[in-house]
Amino acid sequence: MPSQADLRDADVRREWQNIDIFILLPRLNWVFIIENKFQSNQHEGQLAKYADRVRSIFEPHEGALKVRGIFLTLYEEPPQDENFVPIHYSAICEILPSLLEQHGETIRSDVGLFVRHYVEIIREATGMSSERIEIEGLARQLYRSHRKVLDFIMEYGATTDFVLAVESAFGENLDYGDDFVIDDRTFMFSGHNNYQASFLPRRWVESLGPDLKWEGCETWWARYPLICWLELREDGDSSSGRLMLFAEVGPLRDYELRKDLIERIDEASKADGTRLVGFQKGSTQQGKKYSRFFKNNGVHISDTQNIEELEKAINTLMRRFDPVFEVLAPSVSDFKKFVVTQSA
Template sequence: MRDADVRCEWNSIDIFILSPKNRWAFIIENKVHSRQHKGQLLKYRERIIELFRVQDASDEGNLEISIGGIFLTLHKEIAEDAEYTSIRYDKICIFLKRYLDQEAYLLSPEVMTFLTHYLHILDELSGMSKERTEMENLARKLYRDHKKVLDFIIEYGAGSDFQLAVHRVLGDNVKRGDLVKVDNAQLMYWGLAKNFVSFLPSNWFDALDRTNRVWPGCENWWAGSPVIVWVEVWSVDDSARGHLKLVAEVGPISDYQLRLSFIEALKSAAHDANMDRIYFQSNATEEGRLYSKFLRENTIAVFDVHDTNEMEKKFRQLLMEFEPEIKLIADIIPQLLDYGKLKE
């Protein structure tokens, strides 16, 4: 086995072990929170057979090959291909614990540390963690003893960490239509949900009001203006990491020429000012199109979406970084005086 080669993600195979000298191959297919695809395991074996067939053609040989496989799964699932042995992670936990108890003296400190951490992760995944079980039992007891209080908090007092960050930026008692100063920017607050907050930069609002126009189709859209801005948060892979994103969108102006002029004016001004972060998709000006976002490079990484201080800081940073684009758009809006209908 000295010629054995271990590969990860070779031809989509999670772990592949190959010993050409012994004409032996081994496949480990790993499933944690997903299940096998139809024909997946058989397809992997066929790839290995084809690999040896190509090798035999070049070496003018044709010897028997041996292919083994393990279908490693978190849940109780049988491998579709009978050539694979199904093993659950809880069995790996049992084996590793016995191995570490009996053979630890053979391992270097680095390997011992790695396997100990790995075993802890498997315990959590497979539900065999004693610490997790104790925490769950404690949580159940707390809920039984304080059910009314906890239900009240969940229904009335549960605000997301993002919402807390927004209140730090905009104030605790801000109401729809209020003007709020945030560092160098002034915003007209519109609404707050669990994962996003909407507003208009006040210079946009003032410019739109000075045009003295109605915006047909936008009467019931956000603040009734033809454009809106919001900041949203989302997590990455259900982890603490995530992003904040500043979004600006032209809305459902039913007058096609008015909507077209709005978008073309923004595109032209952004081009002249060399502001390539204002960018519309090619289909934004198609007739019948209702919503068109137009900012890019507009996300900022958040290390921990549960860290209110970090999200407050990143929220302010996004607004500050896009100050030039916000000002440019405010300057462009008055150019729409020749379009649309005057307010009555």
């Protein structure tokens, strides 16, 4: 489309047919789509679907349409449709200030102020904010001057309310392989960070065999083909969130062995009648590496900084899945003959 084209008849719509910005130029039979991805990625076939939807609505009346688009992204992600061109948000930080400078006399003051605030938000998200760059420089200077003290604080003093709740429920100063007990059931501690805590029921570990090497899982979580973990997910715009309990079959290199493990877990849960276990469709497909299988596995947290509420939620989830921990243990006990020992 020529840059000098008359755009006075342009029909501009926002969030129309799930399209972020839709521009129709009826006299030119031209449609322009802007798909905005700020903190998310495109869905499979999403861009092509938008183009097909526009053609199905307008082409019967208007004739063949030229559909073109911009894929506006915060990440280095190419568009899946060749009719879209990618533009990174960092380019917006250069384009908008230039337009403000060129057309400042004709732009209303409130509009200009809004655009300037918007540009500053984008600069912050893309790491181009001058204030953020200055703060990062000061932080590096501070670290160089007080490196030993800051390293000590990060290793021994940095914590969160989630970590304190985990230590209250599991026990303090746990290392990989240590046992902890909840309601008479023993678990093997794997590790934790500021929002996750991983472990395995001790019976699962005994069934899998502590002296076995699970090829493909050497660097995955606890180095076993199974893992359980608690994860705190905070809501973006409030202090609330959800505490989740996950279990997953990991990246076993032997496809048949991995498939067999998933089928055994699935059969054991169905035989017991529990409704807390279920794999997604395609979990046994070749090439699949990670397959979660806990259901109804979340608890609402009204205040993610409330240690007592977090600890209560941890105990709630651990007790809810206690029957699952027990019933699945025998389903993984026959795998020792398929793997090699650590000393092999």
